[in-house]
Amino acid sequence: MNQRRSWPLPRAAHGLRMARVLLSTQYAYMLEYRAEIVLWALSGVLPLIMLGVWSEASAAGGPEATGGLGAQALGRYFLSAFVVRQFTIVWVIHSFEEDTLAGRLSPYLLQPLAPVWRYVTAHLAEQITRLPFVLAILALVFLIHPASAWLPSPPRLLAALVAIPLAFALRFAIQWILTMLCFWTERAAALERLMYIPYLFLSGLVAPLEAYPEGVRAFALATPFPWMVHFPAQLLAGGEVPVARGFVALLLWTLVLAPIGWMGWKLGMRRHSALGA
Amino acid sequence: MDGPSAAARLLRRFWSASLAAEMEYGMNAAIELLSVLGNLAGSLFVLSLFFRDGRNLGGWSWDQALVVLGIYTLLDGLTSTLLQPNLGALVTHVQKGTLDFVLLKPVDSQFWLSLRIFSPWGLPGVAVGGVLMIAGVVRAGTTPTPLGLAIGGLVLLAASLLLYSLWFVLAATSIWFVKVWNATEVLRATLVAGRYPISAYPAGLRVLFTFVLPVAFLTTVPAEALLGKAAAPVVLAGLLVAGLALGASRLFWIFALRFYTSASS
Structure with a gap:
């Protein structure tokens, strides 16, 4: 019945309303898990x-030991990487695996909405829930160590605020491809753990890319990984970073990988009904 | 339980049953091995960044730092083999109310809960970590005396027991806070600090990692003992901390059980 009432609405308005309702329900749901979300935030x-x-x-x-970054630049870089990581964490493979095993996917399929949007909004709602805790952790760091506090320049801040959601979209697309393997194997989550290894060492989470030897850095920049952490983090930290190239890389990788994920979903759906589940 | 031989017999039964269950997933072995090797390659690469142009890491040479990384990898493998599966199950027992059945068994409940499951997928980590540790000791040019090796082994054992106690106490808090599992994720994430010798950290963190979260006693102190560069008081402190932690985990479990009101209430 709701469906019928929403028909006269133009498509865009309908989509917007759907997004608002989904986000607010997912947010209410996430608020219930506040304590766990704090612990997740801390585990980053x-x-x-x-x-x-x-x-x-x-x-x-001296600075040559750290790829030319001084103490202040290092502090800003890693604090920014911490923030970027907080808002680009993706766990869709785990909730999707749980949903398929528990048989919750089939009712979702009956709804007039592709299930992927349910997971996307769950992630966004979780990020909103996480925001105050991340700010509190940052405030604590700045309080203990006031010299580390800084304010990014407005253009850089704006660029970072665009780059972080793009990085999240790319990370989501990559994990969604692996998630679709859930239709074929029970070990999809293990494959995700393998994918985490190049992410960990090439994204800039454990070391600023500036400190890498030239060859390794060039190799890393040819993969999607550094654009998801190092690039947005340096935007925030105010370090030297190829701004245009970064955005192009983020968009290109997402445009290449998201359709693969979509195809995986189509193929997976065929497999899902073939199982009779 | 009457005596160590009964405990050993029980462990053999527990672990052969776990192995039989896990062997259904053959592909896991390949994935785990790949994951351990990939992580090792990445860790070695990041470690090598600190040694470029003849620098050292907090006064540790490359070979000595390998011992620390080896011990970290070994303990992390041990975590995947025993701590994570068993203590994860403890949380589930509390959630589902099946802890009642465990408490009714004629076996010490802490023993059963800590060692019931054996997940072989952490073993590649234990093996690789052990090899790295030994390679580091040999390459560092230490000529180990039998006494030195015995002390090193003892300190390493103490470190494992300390790690176990940290995990067990955290998991046991699930008696009060049912959904405590993410807290062990925080513990595991923080213990990553043990990949590097404690002297590689700034003074503030060194204090934190020694007295608040005893990361120093998990990897740095055993590495120093194996390399023969540990002062006697440090070794003694390591053994003492582990003993105290183990005792505390026991007392904490007894204390926690007093608050356990079983599933129906």
């Missing part, structure tokens, strides 16, 4: 730990 401490090691290395060996 890796860049802060690495900041410790790198800043000590820079104190001992």
